[in-house]
Amino acid sequence: DAKTTQPTSMDCAEGRAANLPCNHSTISGNEYVYWYRQIHSQGPQYIIHGLKNNETNEMASLIITEDRKSSTLILPHATLRDTAVYYCIVRVVRTASKLTFGTGTRLQVTL
Amino acid sequence: SAVISQKPSRDICQRGTSLTIQCQVDSQVTMMFWYRQQPGQSLTLIATANQGSEATYESGFVIDKFPISRPNLTFSTLTVSNMSPEDSSIYLCSVQGEVYEQYFGPGTRLTVT
Numbered sequence: 001d002a003k004t005t006q007p008t009s010m011d012c013a014e015g016r017a018a019n020l021p022c023n024h025s026t027i028s029g030n031e032y033v034y035w036y037r038q039i040h041s042q043g044p045q046y047i048i049h050g051l052k053n054n055e056t057n058e059m060a061s062l063i064i065t066e067d068r069k070s071s072t073l074i075l076p077h078a079t080l081r082d083t084a085v086y087y088c089i090v091r092v093v094r095t096a097s098k099l100t101f102g103t104g105t106r107l108q109v110t111l
Numbered sequence: 112s113a114v115i116s117q118k119p120s121r122d123i124c125q126r127g128t129s130l131t132i133q134c135q136v137d138s139q140v141t142m143m144f145w146y147r148q149q150p151g152q153s154l155t156l157i158a159t160a161n162q163g164s165e166a167t168y169e170s171g172f173v174i175d176k177f178p179i180s181r182p183n184l185t186f187s188t189l190t191v192s193n194m195s196p197e198d199s200s201i202y203l204c205s206v207q208g209e210v211y212e213q214y215f216g217p218g219t220r221l222t223v224t
Binding site for chain 1: 112115144151154155156159169203205207208209211212213214215216217218
């Protein structure tokens with residue numbers, strides 16, 4: 001699976017959009033981009049995933065660049081409950097496909 | 112999505128003893144995964160458990176230390192054997208969803224003294 005690079009930490013004011021970047025310059029054509037988050041003392045939570053098109057669900061939007069070498073997770077109106085570590089994971093999708101977690105981005109949402 | 116529960120939620124154990132962690136899913140799933148999260152670290156996969164076959168262990172993890180059972184499609188156990196303080200971690204199970212996403216349990220926080 002391709003390696004990803006994320007900033008160690010970010011801050012965001014409550015109510016503003018949180019834009020979390022991820023670089024995956026060695027991504028292969030059959031690898032998807034998945035985002036998870038881990039709120040303190042909880043298990044990771046799946047957020048969203050995509051291959052090459054932009055995706056949106058009730059939690060977030062995922063913007064993938066045309067060359068697929070980077071992506072951005074957007075939380076449109078961050079709240080204090082969005083404070084968490086966010087993981088960008090690039091992986092081939094198959095039945096026994098494991099997740100390889102990097103260090104992620106620690107997002108702190110403040111008043 | 113799947114709802115996953117784990118027992119116990121936390122435990123404090125003495126070195127040399129063993130602890131069995133249970134993972135229960137609210138639906139039938141083929142693949143279950145067990146992860147470890149050491150203090151201040153990210154998650155590391157221990158093994159993949161497929162119902163009806165032996166678990167597949169990742170490099171650095173062995174069956175004698177982390178035996179896994181998978182008796183049916185909704186349940187699995189992970190045993191941490193002959194524990195040492197280095198085994199103090201959060202242990203999490205997960206299952207795979209329809210679009211190959213994974214859903215995680217709340218974790219079991221283990222402290223070995």
